[in-house]
Every structure is written in C-alpha cells, then in structure tokens.
Amino acid sequence: MGCFFSASPFLVYAQQPVGTLYNTSEHPARTVVFPSTSIGVVKMQPYSSRVKGGEINTAARGKVTIPAGYISCFMADKNFFAHPQILNSLPPDAFDSIKMQAVALDDSEEGEVDRALAYVGHLTGLREVLLDRSDAGDAGVKYIAALPNVQRIALFSAAVTGDCLKDLSTMKNLKSLRLSQNDIKTQNMKYLGAMPHLESLALGRCRLSDAGIKYLATCADLQTLDISGNGEITDASVKILACLKKLKSLNISQTRITLGALTQLKGLPLISVVRSDQPYRPDELAAIRRIFPGIYIGAKNDRKAIDSETSTIYGPMH
Numbered sequence: 001m002g003c004f005f006s007a008s009p010f011l012v013y014a015q016q017p018v019g020t021l022y023n024t025s026e027h028p029a030r031t032v033v034f035p036s037t038s039i040g041v042v043k044m045q046p047y048s049s050r051v052k053g054g055e056i057n058t059a060a061r062g063k064v065t066i067p068a069g070y071i072s073c074f075m076a077d078k079n080f081f082a083h084p085q086i087l088n089s090l091p092p093d094a095f096d097s098i099k100m101q102a103v104a105l106d107d108s109e110e111g112e113v114d115r116a117l118a119y120v121g122h123l124t125g126l127r128e129v130l131l132d133r134s135d136a137g138d139a140g141v142k143y144i145a146a147l148p149n150v151q152r153i154a155l156f157s158a159a160v161t162g163d164c165l166k167d168l169s170t171m172k173n174l175k176s177l178r179l180s181q182n183d184i185k186t187q188n189m190k191y192l193g194a195m196p197h198l199e200s201l202a203l204g205r206c207r208l209s210d211a212g213i214k215y216l217a218t219c220a221d222l223q224t225l226d227i228s229g230n231g232e233i234t235d236a237s238v239k240i241l242a243c244l245k246k247l248k249s250l251n252i253s254q255t256r257i258t259l260g261a262l263t264q265l266k267g268l269p270l271i272s273v274v275r276s277d278q279p280y281r282p283d284e285l286a287a288i289r290r291i292f293p294g295i296y297i298g299a300k301n302d303r304k305a306i307d308s309e310t311s312t313i314y315g316p317m318h
Contacts, residue, residue, distance in 0.1 A: 029068040032094045034060045039080035042066070042095075043073045073097035073128075076116070084116035093125030101134045114140025121146035132156040132178070138163035145170055152176035156202070162188030169194040180204035180226065189215040196220050204251065205229035213237040219244060226251040228274065235261040244268065253299075259284045266291045273297050 027047050038061035045055045051069035058064055060080075066072045074095045080086065081102060098120065100113050113131065117140035120129070126147050137159040144153060145167040153168070155178055162184040168174065169191040177195070180202045189212040192201070198219050206212075209232035216222070222244045227233055233255040241247065242264050251274040259280045262273065270292050280297075289295060 027069050027071065030066040030072070030091065030094065032064045032066065032090055034062060034064060034090075035083075035086060036062060037079060038077070039083070039086060040077040041075045043075060044070045047071050071096040073099055073130075075099045076102075078102070081112040081116055084119050087116075087119040088122050090123065091125075092123055095123060095126060097128035097130060098123065098126055099130040100136070101130075101132060110135070111137075111140075113137075117141065117143045120144065124148060126150055128152045128154070130154045131158055133158070135159050142167040144168065147171075149173055152178075154178045155182060157181040161185050162191070165189075165191035171195075172197070174198065175221075176200040178202040179206060180229075181206070183207050184212070186212045189213075192216060193218045198222055199246075200224040202226040203230070208233060210234055210236045213240050216240055217243040221246055223247060224249040227255060228253040230255055233257060238262065238264045241265060242268070248272065250274070259288060259297075262288055263291055268292075270295055275299060 032042070038059040040060040041057055042060050042064050043055070043057050044066055046053050047069055053067065053070070056067075056070070060074060060077075072095045074097070076099065081100075100116055102112050113134045113136040117136065120126070121143055124147060127149055129144050129147070129150055129152075131141070132154045133156065135158070136155060138161060141153075141155065141158075141160055141164040144150060144164075148171075150171060151173055152175065154176075157180070160179065160182045162179070162182075165188050168177075174195060175197060177192075177198060177200070181204065184203065184206040186209070189208070192198070193215040196218060199221050201216075201219065201222060201224070204226045205228070208227065208230040213227065213233055214237070216225075217240050223246050225241075225244070225247060227237075228251045231254060233252075235256070235258055238257060238261045241250070245268065247265075247268050248270060249272045250270060253274050259275065271294065273288075273295065275297060285297060288297060
C-alpha cells in the first residue's frame with residue numbers, strides 16, 4: 001500500500017486578502033456524486049471572510065454538496081488510485097483544488113500518481129494541483145497543461161526533472177510553481193523563461209547553477225523566488241536577478257551569493273532576503289539597508305524573515 005501524507009490545501013486562495021469581495025458567479029453551490037465507497041476527503045472552506053460558516057471536511061462518498069461561497073479540495077486516498085477514471089464521471093467544476101500525495105512502497109504501486117493525472121484534464125475548473133511529496137513524474141505532470149484555470153502547481157519533493165515544463169509553459173494563468181527538492185535539468189530551465197506571468201517560484205535544492213538561473217531573466221512578474229540550497233549559484237547570477245523588477249522576497253540561503261553582491265539589485269522592491277547562516281559584517285548590512293530601507297535580512301528558517309505571502313506559499317517546506 002502506498003504511503004499518504006497530509007498538508008493544507010487552498011494555498012492560492014489563502015493568499016486572498018481578508019475582505020476580498022466574494023463573486024457568487026464564481027463559487028455557486030455544487031453537488032458532486034462519488035462512488036458508494038469513499039475515495040478520499042473533500043475539504044471545504046469559505047472563500048472569503050464575508051461568507052458565513054466554517055471549515056467542512058467530509059468523506060468523498062455518495063452525494064456531497066459544496067455550499068455557495070465555498071472552495072473545495074479533493075484529497076485522494078488509496079481507493080481513488082485503484083480507479084482514477086472516476087474523475088471522468090465528476091462535473092468539470094467539481095473542485096477548486098486537488099491533492100494527490102502517494103509514494104509507492106512496492107513495484108505494483110509505481111506510477112500511481114502519474115496514471116491518475118492522465119484523467120485530471122476533465123476537471124477544467126481546477127485552480128490548484130498539489131502533488132508535494134508524491135512520486136509524480138514528468139510523464140504525469142504534463143497532463144496538467146490541459147487545465148486552463150490552474151494558477152498553482154506544487155511539486156515539492158516529487159519525481160520531476162523538468163521535462164514537463166515544456167508543456168506547462170503553455171499555461172496562461174499559472175502564477176505559482178513549486179519545484180523544490182527535485183533534480184531539475186539545466187536545459188529544462190529555459191521553459192521557465194517562457195512563463196512570464198509567474199509570480200512565485202520555488203527552486204530550492206534543485207541542483208542548479210548559474211547556467212540554469214540565466215533563464216529566469218524573462219520572468220517579468222516574479223515577486224517571490226527561492227533558490228536556496230543550490231551551492232553552485234554564485235554572484236554571477238545576481239545580474240539575472242536584477243532583471244526581475246517586481247521581486248519582493250528572495251531566499252538565497254546555502255548558495256554562494258554574497259551579501260555585497262545584492263547591492264546590484266538596487267531599484268528592486270525587495271522587502272525580505274533569507275540568507276545563509278554565515279555572519280555578515282555590520283558594514284555589509286548597513287550598505288544593503290541604505291539601498292533597501294526597511295528590508296528584513298534573515299537567516300535560514302528565521303520565520304520573521306517571511307512575509308505573509310511567502311509563508312503561505314512555502315509553508316509546507318519548513
């Protein structure tokens with residue numbers, strides 16, 4: 001039997017500011033009919049503080065009603081992976097988010113998530129696909145490209161090398177991509193450069209070097225970037241980071257980027273930098289703070305250095 005994990009869904013929606021106006025046309029009441037045997041959990045919560053009610057968790061079994069104003073996440077279990085074609089029988093707008101987190105414990109279970117992803121294209125209403133800590137590979141992840149409304153894909157510690165990025169680069173609404181703890185091939189980084197609307201990108205511990213970072217220069221909307229844990233990234237990459245004119249939050253912990261090199265980022269709206277644990281001289285810190293008044297320069301795992309948006313996006317990584 002595969003190994004399953006738990007983590008909070010709704011990471012795109014959690015970024016919505018309190019008081020965001022609720023649009024009834026986008027979140028009407030929905031009814032989803034599942035098989036008589038449960039295939040997971042449906043997690044529901046109000047889209048906005050303006051919607052009355054609390055979180056609802058129910059088994060994905062029989063008839064399930066999602067109230068108006070609620071967003072929903074289908075969290076698959078082992079029964080689902082035995083019959084993933086069930087997705088084709090559900091309404092295309094059944095869920096806002098889907099989470100699959102299974103790792104094979106024997107040969108018979110290998111590729112379970114990839115086989116299930118072959119059916120996910122039917123769920124055109126999805127906004128999030130959450131595959132953290134799963135055995136999802138490039139062969140399965142490429143199917144997500146058929147989903148027109150997906151804003152966020154989470155693949156922390158999965159099994160991708162980036163071959164799927166060519167397909168994902170066609171997604172016009174993709175804003176957040178988490179690839180940390182995957183061995184991403186340098187040649188596949190070029191497809192990230194074809195995603196100009198990305199706002200958040202996590203590439204921690206992906207075995208990257210300056211040769212891969214150069215492809216990020218055209219990610220014009222990038223606001224949050226994590227390249228931590230890549231020991232071959234050096235000061236040579238800072239000139240690429242300087243091209244990211246909307247960059248607010250940067251994690252360079254356990255890279256070879258020096259604090260002094262960050263002066264080249266003058267003019268960027270940086271408010272947070274997470275650095276390595278090595279100490280910096282007071283004059284270096286003073287030089288950075290003259291350029292970026294009010295910036296917080298924190299150490300790795302220093303939660304004070306993480307703003308609310310970054311905390312939402314990278315929460316499961318800490």
